[in-house]
Amino acid sequence: MKRSGSITFWVYLLLGMGATLMFLPVLWVVLSSFKGLEEIYRIPPTFFPKRWIFTNYTGALKQFPFLLYLWNSVFVTCTATALTLLINSMAAFALSKYHFPGRNGIFLVMLGTLMIPLQVIMLPVYLVIARLGLANTLWGIIIPPAATPTGVFILRQYMLTISDELIDAAKIDGARDFRIYAQIVLPLTAPALAVLTVFSIMWRWNDFLWPLIVINQEKFFTIQLALARFRGELVVDWHYVLAMTVMSILPITFVFAFLQRYLVQGIASTGLKG
Amino acid sequence: MKRTKIPLAPYLFLLPNMVVFSVFIIVPAGYNFYLSLFDTSPFRPAEFIGLGNFLYLLQKDDLFRRALENLVIFVAGDVGGMLVGSVIIGLLLNQKVKLRGFFRSAFFYPVLLSPVVVALVWQWILNNQFGALNALLTTLGMKGTPWLLVPHWSRFWSIFVHLWATLGFYSLIVLAGLQSIPAELYEAALVDGADRKQQFLYITFPLLLPTLMTVLVLSTIRGFEIFDHVYILTGGGPGTATLMMVQYIYRAAFQMDQFGLAASASFLLFVIIFLLTVVQYALGKRREAI
Amino acid sequence: MKRTIGILTVLLLGLSMATVFAAGKQEAKPAPATAPTTVRFVWFTDGPDKPAIEGLVAKFNQGNPDIKVEFSIVPFAELNQLLTTQAAAGQAPDMARVTEPYRFFQYLLDIRPNLKNANFPKEFMDEPMKLVTGANGEIYGIPHDLTMNGPFVNVSLFKKAGVALPASDKVTWEEWMKLAKEVKEKTGVPFAATADRSGHRLDGFLQSYGGGFFTEDGKGLRISSPETRKGLEDFVRYHKEGIMPLDIWAGGTGYVGANQQFVNGLLVFYISGNWQVAQFNETIKDKFEWKAVPNAFIKQWGGMPGGKFLVAFKGKAPTQVVRLMEYLGSADSMTEYASKAMFLPTRKDLLQKGVQYPVRNEDMNTFIKGLANLPKSAFVDNYHLRFGPVANEVRDRITQAITGEITVDKAIELAEAKARELLK
Numbered sequence: 001m002k003r004s005g006s007i008t009f010w011v012y013l014l015l016g017m018g019a020t021l022m023f024l025p026v027l028w029v030v031l032s033s034f035k036g037l038e039e040i041y042r043i044p045p046t047f048f049p050k051r052w053i054f055t056n057y058t059g060a061l062k063q064f065p066f067l068l069y070l071w072n073s074v075f076v077t078c079t080a081t082a083l084t085l086l087i088n089s090m091a092a093f094a095l096s097k098y099h100f101p102g103r104n105g106i107f108l109v110m111l112g113t114l115m116i117p118l119q120v121i122m123l124p125v126y127l128v129i130a131r132l133g134l135a136n137t138l139w140g141i142i143i144p145p146a147a148t149p150t151g152v153f154i155l156r157q158y159m160l161t162i163s164d165e166l167i168d169a170a171k172i173d174g175a176r177d178f179r180i181y182a183q184i185v186l187p188l189t190a191p192a193l194a195v196l197t198v199f200s201i202m203w204r205w206n207d208f209l210w211p212l213i214v215i216n217q218e219k220f221f222t223i224q225l226a227l228a229r230f231r232g233e234l235v236v237d238w239h240y241v242l243a244m245t246v247m248s249i250l251p252i253t254f255v256f257a258f259l260q261r262y263l264v265q266g267i268a269s270t271g272l273k274g
Numbered sequence: 275m276k277r278t279k280i281p282l283a284p285y286l287f288l289l290p291n292m293v294v295f296s297v298f299i300i301v302p303a304g305y306n307f308y309l310s311l312f313d314t315s316p317f318r319p320a321e322f323i324g325l326g327n328f329l330y331l332l333q334k335d336d337l338f339r340r341a342l343e344n345l346v347i348f349v350a351g352d353v354g355g356m357l358v359g360s361v362i363i364g365l366l367l368n369q370k371v372k373l374r375g376f377f378r379s380a381f382f383y384p385v386l387l388s389p390v391v392v393a394l395v396w397q398w399i400l401n402n403q404f405g406a407l408n409a410l411l412t413t414l415g416m417k418g419t420p421w422l423l424v425p426h427w428s429r430f431w432s433i434f435v436h437l438w439a440t441l442g443f444y445s446l447i448v449l450a451g452l453q454s455i456p457a458e459l460y461e462a463a464l465v466d467g468a469d470r471k472q473q474f475l476y477i478t479f480p481l482l483l484p485t486l487m488t489v490l491v492l493s494t495i496r497g498f499e500i501f502d503h504v505y506i507l508t509g510g511g512p513g514t515a516t517l518m519m520v521q522y523i524y525r526a527a528f529q530m531d532q533f534g535l536a537a538s539a540s541f542l543l544f545v546i547i548f549l550l551t552v553v554q555y556a557l558g559k560r561r562e563a564i
Numbered sequence: 565m566k567r568t569i570g571i572l573t574v575l576l577l578g579l580s581m582a583t584v585f586a587a588g589k590q591e592a593k594p595a596p597a598t599a600p601t602t603v604r605f606v607w608f609t610d611g612p613d614k615p616a617i618e619g620l621v622a623k624f625n626q627g628n629p630d631i632k633v634e635f636s637i638v639p640f641a642e643l644n645q646l647l648t649t650q651a652a653a654g655q656a657p658d659m660a661r662v663t664e665p666y667r668f669f670q671y672l673l674d675i676r677p678n679l680k681n682a683n684f685p686k687e688f689m690d691e692p693m694k695l696v697t698g699a700n701g702e703i704y705g706i707p708h709d710l711t712m713n714g715p716f717v718n719v720s721l722f723k724k725a726g727v728a729l730p731a732s733d734k735v736t737w738e739e740w741m742k743l744a745k746e747v748k749e750k751t752g753v754p755f756a757a758t759a760d761r762s763g764h765r766l767d768g769f770l771q772s773y774g775g776g777f778f779t780e781d782g783k784g785l786r787i788s789s790p791e792t793r794k795g796l797e798d799f800v801r802y803h804k805e806g807i808m809p810l811d812i813w814a815g816g817t818g819y820v821g822a823n824q825q826f827v828n829g830l831l832v833f834y835i836s837g838n839w840q841v842a843q844f845n846e847t848i849k850d851k852f853e854w855k856a857v858p859n860a861f862i863k864q865w866g867g868m869p870g871g872k873f874l875v876a877f878k879g880k881a882p883t884q885v886v887r888l889m890e891y892l893g894s895a896d897s898m899t900e901y902a903s904k905a906m907f908l909p910t911r912k913d914l915l916q917k918g919v920q921y922p923v924r925n926e927d928m929n930t931f932i933k934g935l936a937n938l939p940k941s942a943f944v945d946n947y948h949l950r951f952g953p954v955a956n957e958v959r960d961r962i963t964q965a966i967t968g969e970i971t972v973d974k975a976i977e978l979a980e981a982k983a984r985e986l987l988k
Contacts, residue, residue: 011369018363019380021438025395026383028406037847041828045404091291094284101280106288111555112548113299114495121540122649124302130653132297147294150492154447157488161454177283191450199443206388213649218636224388245391253386257379315988316667317949336978402811403754403830423810425967512814513967514960528645530953530986531667 026249033057033242040239056243063240064226065218066247073205073222074251076138081200083146085193091147092155092189093181097167107156114149118210126213140214141207141222148203151196158192159185205251223248303544310537320534327538338539340514341522344429348504348518349497351433356493357486359441364448378449382442392439393506397422400431422508425515432504432516439503440496444489451485452478487558491551498547519543600632601881603888604657606647608640612842613709616904624891631884656877658885665696665704665873666949672704673876678886684893688910691943692871705875706893709907712931712938713768713837713868714859715740716844720852721832725750734861737772737798741807744833748807751832754825756807759835761820763955764868766962767945769835770795772859772866776941777958777983778948785987787958787980791863796962796972803966814967826854837870838931841924842906856927858934865937869946871910908932954983 028047032040033056035049060066094100095107118125125144126135134140162185170180186193208224215221226244310327312320331338367378384392399406400421408418421427459477468476501520504510510517519539527536607617614637621635636657638646643660644667650656651671662668676685685693685703692707722729725747730739741757748756759765770776775792778785786792802808812822823840825831827847841856848854859866874892876885891897895911902909902919908931909919915935921928945951961975970978 008371011366011371014362015366015371015377018366019377022380022383022442025399025438026387028399029391029395038828041404041824045406045409047406087290087294090287094287098281098284100284103284106292108552108555109300110291110295111491111495111551112544113295113303114492114551116299116303116540116544121299121302121306122645124305125298126649127653128297128302130655135650135653135655143294144298147291147298149295152291153488153492157484177281177287181287195446195450202386206386208388208390212638212642213646217634224390241394245394249387249391253383420810423814509820511963511967512810513964513969515967515969525956529956530982532953532986 029242030246033239033246035239037239040242056239057247060240060243060247064244066223066226066244068219069221069223069226070251072138072220073224076142076207076211076222077201077204079138080142080146080204081197083142084148084151084200085196087147088151088196089155089186089189089193090181091152092159093185095152096156096159096162097164097180097185110149110152114153122209122213129214134214136215136217136220138215138220141211145204145207145210148200151200154196154199155189155192158189162188306537307541309534310541312534314532314534316531323534327535328542331535331538331542337514337517338522341517341519344515344517345498345500345519347429348433348500348516349494351429352436352497352500353490353493355433355437356441356444357489359437360444360448360489361482361486363441363445364452367445367449368452378446381445384439385442387439389439389502390506392435393503396431396435396438397507423512425512428508428512428516432508435507436500436503440493444493447489448482448485451482455481484558487554491554491558494550494554495547498543498550600630601884603631603633603659603881603884604879605633605635605888606643606657606660607635607637608643608661609637610640610839610843612846613901613905613907616901619904620892620897620901624888628887631881631887633888651877656879658879658881659874659876659888661708661872662875663870663872664952665875668875668877669698669704671877672698672702673878673882673885674698674702674704675876675886675889676703678883680887680890684890687912688893689912689915691947692869692873692910695947696873696875705873706889707871707910708874708892709872709902709905710910710935711837711839711870711872712908712935713765713835713866713870714931714934715857716826716834716836716840716854717857718826718829718832718834718852718854720854721747721751721753721829723853729857733858735858736862737769737860737866740833740860741802745807747832753830753832755809755811755822755831757802757833757835758808758812758822758825758831760822761813761959761963763957763959764870764946764951765835765837766799766959767955768859768866768868768942769799770866771868771939771942772862772864773798774863776945777951777954778941778945780941780944782944782948783987785980785983787983788976793972793976796965796976800962800965800972810966813963838906838908838928841927841931845906845923856930858930858937864939865934867934867938868942869935869938908935950983950986953986954979957982957986 031048034052034054035046036051036053036055039046039050091110095103129135129140129144134143166184166188167180170184175184206224207222211222211225215225309320311322311324313323313326314320363381367374367381371377387395398404402408402418402420402423405418405421407421411418419427421431455478459481460473463473463477499520500518501524504516504518505521505524508516510521520543523536523539523543526532526539605621607614618635621633625631625633643662644664647656647660647662647668651668656668656671660668665672676682679685685697685706688706689710692710696705696707697703717729719729722743727743727747727750730743744757747753759769767777770792773791773795775789775795776786777792799808803810803813811825812820822831822834822836823843826834826836826840827844829852838856844854874889876882876889879885892901893911895913898909898911898914899919901907902914903921906921906924906928908928909915915932918929918932948954958979961970961979962972964970965972965975
């Protein structure tokens with residue numbers, strides 16, 4: 001099929017404009033992080049720094065144990081993601097491949113919990129955490145968000161599209177439930193799992209309010225918690241905020257760049273499915 | 275008549291997830307409802323007033339009604355934008371163009387940023403004196419506007435910034451949905467002489483509907499829960515033009531010390547979202563293929 | 565079939581409840597006699613106080629090897645929430661710097677039994693001390709620093725505009741506004757005058773009119789009194805006339821400060837408080853000349869006191885936390901802290917003697933003088949148990965009046981109705 005040239009032009013144009021809109025604000029933040037405070041407050045603002053300075057970064061790093069926060073964030077994000085993938089996929093499997101009493105009810109309840117944002121149940125949730133002895137531990141911020149209804153939702157929707165014939169065939173061959181889950185359904189769900197992985201990494205990395213409530217010792221702070229400290233100063237040190245922000249975006253950008261190829265592959269492979 | 279045995283397996287698979295749910299969401303939510311039946315104060319024991327808080331909110335509290343109004347406007351714009359935007363972007367990203375990977379990263383990038391970062395960045399861009407947007411407009415010969423100080427602009431930008439930060443997420447979902455449509459269907463349609471518009475209307479759109487249902491349900495729920503982005507961007511202003519429900523609750527609980535009232539408001543919010551979701555789910559079920 | 569579901573659901577809920585309640589609180593382990601007792605100290609910072617308090621904590625740790633003070637800083641915006649949730653779960657720190665001690669009374673420790681110097685509580689200013697005193701005379705802590713509201717002026721801008729500063733100390737807000745407007749027009753800066761978006765600042769503004777929030781006995785309201793009404797009408801009018809910008813007061817329901825505008829030379833007249841002096845000194849440096857001026861005098865002097873408190877929570881280190889408190893509240897520590905952090909002291913002896921500040925001595929003492937001139941109503945308001953929420957309500961309603969959502973009269977009506985609710 002011959003593609004009309006003008007459509008291609010529009011596609012490129014729109015994509016280009018969209019990409020610019022997505023990147024430009026962040027680019028501006030990155031550039032601003034190399035500006036001195038006076039230049040940041042200049043009217044009219046400059047785009048490229050007139051003078052490139054690195055003291056925003058060195059100053060921020062000197063004041064705070066950034067590597068420690070980084071480690072905490074990494075540990076929490078990875079562990080929480082692994083846990084999320086495990087229990088969400090198990091739940092999604094049950095909700096999509098079985099018929100049992102209470103199936104719809106449970107799914108509705110799960111969807112319902114999507115509607116209860118943390119801001120609203122903060123106090124009672126913390127009480128629960130403390131009673132379980134999870135206060136001020138990294139596990140206290142790993143476990144509670146792991147049972148995310150969004151994850152179950154995404155995985156279930158995807159698992160619904162997996163043909164039942166494969167499963168029936170496996171049953172006839174004598175495979176037990178767990179084997180069906182682990183060796184047939186899970187691999188086939190890879191693209192959705194990849195999506196959930198990326199989301200979970202992002203959510204846990206950016207979690208702020210919940211870690212703030214649970215953690216009260218500096219040695220357990222995550223990066224976002226540390227970033228938030230700047231909000232505590234009456235005068236927001238914009239130049240430090242910008243530098244720390246850029247540093248906090250770097251790891252997740254890198255991880256995403258790596259996983260994104262896998263994502264594309266995953267999505268592409270489903271297109272070939274008969 | 276023999277009854278089919280209820281399988282044990284699904285319950286076991288569900289168990290870990292449900293335990294975490296119950297302990298960390300359902301039990302606290304129950305306590306929250308319990309709290310909503312009381313008139314609380316830091317200085318005296320709570321008084322049981324039954325539905326008193328609810329009646330107050332619905333009949334006498336102008337801020338509550340304002341927050342609800344604002345929220346409905348926000349969700350309408352936000353979900354609408356999300357549906358249209360994610361389809362357009364999904365379609366664009368599905369095209370066979372060079373640098374496809376780059377473009378996908380580009381749209382997903384803002385999704386990676388924390389709401390704090392997103393809001394600060396845009397607050398800075400929209401700043402009346404130092405902002406990049408007004409600077410751009412003045413160099414083009416137009417006048418700058420105090421964007422976040424004009425009520426309808428403030429509402430517009432709240433929606434825009436949230437879309438900016440979230441479209442990539444839903445676009446990926448739509449993209450996955452688009453890619454699961456078998457290519458043979460398009461090939462067959464071509465053979466039958468269908469043009470692009472017909473292909474879209476009769477193949478793409480119908481098969482994309484389950485995905486769009488996902489987008490609709492998720493974005494509606496998230497829309498009603500909006501807080502971080504808007505609160506940091508506008509503070510709910512100017513005046514109360516962008517005061518949303520979660521901010522109302524937050525203010526009642528932590529700035530006005532009225533825990534019982536806050537609990538009631540959050541319960542009402544929950545009810546609204548719950549009803550909407552049930553309706554959407556029921557409508558969606560009729561269209562679900564499997 | 566339905567029964568099975570029912571049973572399973574009940575079992576599941578029961579399992580969760582059991583998990584939650586059976587786990588119970590953690591048992592406190594008695595500290596071994598040889599290891600130092602940990603005292604957790606939570607702080608929030610305005611900036612320059614950080615090195616001052618860290619220095620004092622380090623000295624205390626050195627001089628008291630049997631105690632280890634674990635010092636941590638949290639953002640101010642989340643302070644109350646954090647402490648409430650932690651205290652409710654029995655996980656409160658041992659000492660904390662707070663602005664509203666009353667919120668935590670049920671969790672606080674009466675320090676009297678463990679005091680070395682029984683007269684300690686009386687060494688501090690009376691009015692603020694009331695705020696850490698329980699209904700039966702329990703002493704939960706001490707006021708640690710005082711703040712005073714007051715305006716700052718960008719003197720360089722006045723000079724540039726060729727406008728003279730008022731000769732007398734007794735100036736009305738109207739006069740200040742006129743001058744600020746003139747300076748703005750002649751110099752082209754974006755902002756003439758403003759105050760931080762805070763009910764506390766607003767009340768200080770109102771005091772000059774003889775207005776305020778609460779009656780002297782603390783039991784009634786003055787929000788709709790003619791004096792308060794006049795003040796609020798003026799405040800809204802200054803916004804409508806463009807003298808005060810919308811940027812600060814038209815925002816939603818949070819605190820907004822105007823530091824950035826003033827520090828960058830864009831604001832002529834800024835109603836804030838003494839806690840800014842140290843930061844201004846560091847960030848403005850020689851960029852322009854500025855100074856603190858007295859609050860306006862209409863019917864009486866304006867301004868509001870404020871302050872932070874150190875409170876002790878019930879916990880595992882009752883004697884140690886009191887030792888820390890007596891150390892931090894001593895005349896030597898407080899002199900060091902106040903002069904380093906550029907704060908006002910709370911000890912009666914220091915307020916009388918005055919404090920010699922290393923920099924900006926004149927500005928700081930303008931504030932100390934302002935404190936002495938404050939009408940009693942200012943203290944009544946600030947230290948009223950419900951001042952926080954009432955101030956928030958007035959602030960938010962006035963914002964609505966400023967943006968034109970409601971009239972000033974309606975704002976006053978709604979604010980007073982809510983305040984009455986909160987007083988119950």
